[in-house]
Amino acid sequence: MAIINFILHIDEHLVTIVNQFGNWSYLILFAIIFIETGLVVFPFLPGDSLIFAASAMAANPRYALNIWLVYLTVLLASILGNSTNYEIGAWSRTAGSKFSWFNRLINQSKRAAAEKFFSRHGAITIVVGRFIPFVRTFIPFISGGSKMHYGKFTVYNIIGGVLWTGLFAIIGYFFGNIKFVKEHFSILILGIILISLVPLLLISLKKYFTRKKEFH
Secondary structure, three states: OHHHHHHHOOOOOHHHHHHHHHHHHHHHHHHHHHHHHHOOOOOOOOHHHHHHHHHHHHOOHHHOOOHHHHHHHHHHHHHHHHHHHHHHHHHHHHOHHHOHHHHHHOOHHHHHHHHHHHHHHHHHHHHHHHHOOOHHHHHHHHHHHOOOOHHHHHHHHHHHHHHHHHHHHHHHHHHHOOHHHHHOOOHHHHHHHHHHHHHHHHHHHHHHHHHHHHOO
16 A cells, blocks of 8 residues: 555655655656556556656756756656557557456546547547546557557647646746745645646536536
8 A cells, every 4th residue: 555655646755756866766757657648557647746746846956856857758758658558559459359357457437538538529639638637548548549540649649748748847847946935845745736636627617617508
C-alpha cells in the first residue's frame, strides 16, 4: 500500500525525489509521464499535476531544476508515450483478443467513456483528451485500435503534447516564481491539488450545461 500511495501522490513527493536524486530526477519525471501516457493500464498517474509541480520547483533556485530541461523531458515523454500507446492499441485489435488477461487489466468503464468521447469528436480528441485525466491515456490506445493513419495521429499527438505540457509548465513556472510561494513552498501542494481538480471541474460544468440544455 505504501508503494501505491507513493505512486499516486508522486507529485507531492517530488521535493523528496529531487533532493535525493538530483539530475536523475529528470529520468524519473520522464518515466512517470511516459508510463501514464504510454501504458493503458496506468491511467491514474498524476501527469498534469506532476508537470505543474516540477515546473514550479524549477522556478526556485534551491532545487536546481532547469525549466527547459523539465519541459523537454515531459514533452518527449508525452509524445513517445502516446506513440507507444497507439501501437499497443493497434496490437490489441489484431492479437489482444487472444489474451484475456490483457483486457482484465484495462478499466472498461473508462475505456468506454473514452471511446464515446473519441467517436463524438474525432481526431481532435487526441489534442483535447490530453487535458482530461484517464481519457488522455485511453485515446491513443483507441486511435491505434480504430486503424487511424499513423501519420495523422502523429500530427495531433505532437500538437497535443506541446499544448498540454506547455500549458502546465508555464502555469507551474509562473506559480513557482511568486515570492510568497518561494518562501512558503507548502503552498505549492495546495496549487497542485487545485490544478488537478481543474479538468474534473470543466467536465462537470459541461455535463451540467448539457443537461440544462436538454430540459429546455
